[in-house]
Amino acid sequence: MSTFVESFVAEVESRNPAQPEFIQAVREVVESVEPVLEKRPAYREAKILERLVEPERVIMFRVPWTDDSGEIHVNRGYRVQASSALGPYKGGLRFHPTVTLGVLKFLAFEQIFKNSLTNLPIGGGKGGADFDPKGKSDQEVMRFCQSFMTELHRHIGPDTDVPAGDIGVGAREIGYLFGHYKRLRNEFTGVLTGKGVDWGGSLIRTEATGYGAVCFAAEMLEASGDTIAGKTCVVSGSGNVALHAVEELNRLGAKPVTLSDSSGFIHDPGGITEDKLAWAKDLKLKKRGRIEEYAVRFSGATYHAADRGADHNPLWSVEAQCAFPCATQNELNEIDAQNLIEGGCRAVAEGANMPCTPGAVHLLVESGVLFGPGKAANAGGVAVSALEMAQNSQRLSWTREEVEERLRAIMRGIFRRCADAAEAHGLGRNYAAGANIAGFVKVADAMLDQGHV
Numbered sequence: 001m002s003t004f005v006e007s008f009v010a011e012v013e014s015r016n017p018a019q020p021e022f023i024q025a026v027r028e029v030v031e032s033v034e035p036v037l038e039k040r041p042a043y044r045e046a047k048i049l050e051r052l053v054e055p056e057r058v059i060m061f062r063v064p065w066t067d068d069s070g071e072i073h074v075n076r077g078y079r080v081q082a083s084s085a086l087g088p089y090k091g092g093l094r095f096h097p098t099v100t101l102g103v104l105k106f107l108a109f110e111q112i113f114k115n116s117l118t119n120l121p122i123g124g125g126k127g128g129a130d131f132d133p134k135g136k137s138d139q140e141v142m143r144f145c146q147s148f149m150t151e152l153h154r155h156i157g158p159d160t161d162v163p164a165g166d167i168g169v170g171a172r173e174i175g176y177l178f179g180h181y182k183r184l185r186n187e188f189t190g191v192l193t194g195k196g197v198d199w200g201g202s203l204i205r206t207e208a209t210g211y212g213a214v215c216f217a218a219e220m221l222e223a224s225g226d227t228i229a230g231k232t233c234v235v236s237g238s239g240n241v242a243l244h245a246v247e248e249l250n251r252l253g254a255k256p257v258t259l260s261d262s263s264g265f266i267h268d269p270g271g272i273t274e275d276k277l278a279w280a281k282d283l284k285l286k287k288r289g290r291i292e293e294y295a296v297r298f299s300g301a302t303y304h305a306a307d308r309g310a311d312h313n314p315l316w317s318v319e320a321q322c323a324f325p326c327a328t329q330n331e332l333n334e335i336d337a338q339n340l341i342e343g344g345c346r347a348v349a350e351g352a353n354m355p356c357t358p359g360a361v362h363l364l365v366e367s368g369v370l371f372g373p374g375k376a377a378n379a380g381g382v383a384v385s386a387l388e389m390a391q392n393s394q395r396l397s398w399t400r401e402e403v404e405e406r407l408r409a410i411m412r413g414i415f416r417r418c419a420d421a422a423e424a425h426g427l428g429r430n431y432a433a434g435a436n437i438a439g440f441v442k443v444a445d446a447m448l449d450q451g452h453v
Ligand code: NDP
Pocket: 096, 098, 165, 166, 167, 168, 169, 170, 209, 237, 238, 239, 240, 241, 242, 260, 261, 262, 263, 326, 327, 328, 329, 351, 352, 353, 378, 379, 381, 382
């Protein structure tokens, strides 16, 4: 490894102790862009990387709320405003007990380059809380969202920072958050995306991340003279991203065979067909049940409980030609990557943010597996969020066909930018490096134009 990368990452590590996910994300980008810095000394002189690893602003706040029995709880809320070089801060909110400042800094950092790759006018940010919506009543979730927004509203706005959903933040939470913002500010604005389609939301926003990830995989395969139709696919997660990836896979004639949640995974060798998916959506998104119930409902499907102490996840040992990790960070390690390769996997597209460990990415890319990194493959969600912002500014709603067509064009554009950047730097089909370079150059050039801010 180069001394520049090592000393840069060591400095970031010493300034940000105990933030392993943030360091992981920074290292990956810095390794990829080092040759670009060598070619353009202006980036080094202007301290572009040093500025990018320091969020423009971090807001951290107390979120007190009362449960249904009257007991008071205190959570910690955050908004990390990473970069406004290309537009208002834009990125999701995550409500999950594992949320820490370091996790949100990694997500906000990744978001800068993801949003840049979309070619839409959005900067990067991320936020959330260590609140666990699981097992809470709607009333409790509403009280939490209202308390969270009571502080957050001071820091966001349709031209400043526009949050959206992420893990644990879906249509219900966005509704409560928007309702409270509107009450506090007496303004009906596009301050959040992922809104209900009857009150300012965009058609296809819910589906966009999963659809986009499948589109990215299809583009990678087509560029190698292959097609996604007929491919057996393994998918992890069973939330917004995973379920809509499965929907799109079915539509394109592929065969998705797995889904998972934090308790385990189901394997349905016959395929998670449209009718079974409708049932799974009702289970996970409406009833908030466990994926285990799928195997009880559909004969032929098996359930495999998660083994927390295991050194790999047997979901990735299921034979498949394509894999879509759509749950959470670092859910697919080097052993899992080896198992995918041995099972004949040809393409991996990250629906989640940083689901593959650095070792896994290295192995997949070195083995010639087509690899779509999250900041490119899952950018469809934030891209349609930006289209929602555009519709809100116009006070218009575009049709399903129009948004879907734009999403596909954006995903094809992202793929092209990754492929072109990889090729221009002699990196073959290393789309992970291509995504980092293409995403970085656009932000870096904007920062050069805007002076030392
Ligand atoms: P959801 O909350 O809808 O679903 C998350 C899914 O992942 C659930 O099945 C959940 O299982 C599982 N999961 C979450 N945390 C863990 C964990 N620590 N270990 C194992 N399983 C876990 O979230 P989304 O589908 O929206 O997000 C999934 C991923 O996609 C995240 O990485 C997110 O950052 C990324 N993403 C999301 C976008 C969006 O538009 N929503 C856009 C781009 C990326 P359980 O129910 O048991 O918790």
